[in-house]
Amino acid sequence: MPEAEGFIKSTAGGRFAATFMIDELMYNFSGSFASSVPAFTCNTATITYSGLKQLNSTRSFEGRVGPSKVTLNLANGPVINGVLDMPLSPGSTVSGSGVWTQN
Secondary structure (H helix, E strand, O other), X not given: OOEEEEEEEEOOOOEEEEEEEEXXXXXXXXXXXXXXXXXXXXXXXXXXOOOHHHOOOEEEEEEEEOOOEEEEEEOOOOEXXXXXXXXXXOOEEEEEEEEEEEO
């Protein structure tokens, strides 16, 4: 399955943006967590996917943030994961949705 590197940044308000460079295009997955999650940054994120057609539209996800890693399992198959720049304690299970855009 193809992989791409990128980063994830979130705000204390529960919003996040994940950006990955694939075939010289930036793919952005921006959205919000259903519950409160402390702000975090992951500058070493990786997305694993089976095809670019998965990286479109609005997608729900479930996963975990902290204490040292972030994992977001998108409902249609792709997985975003990485090591947090600064640990979060305690870790928490998360869910929410996001929208893919390209530029």
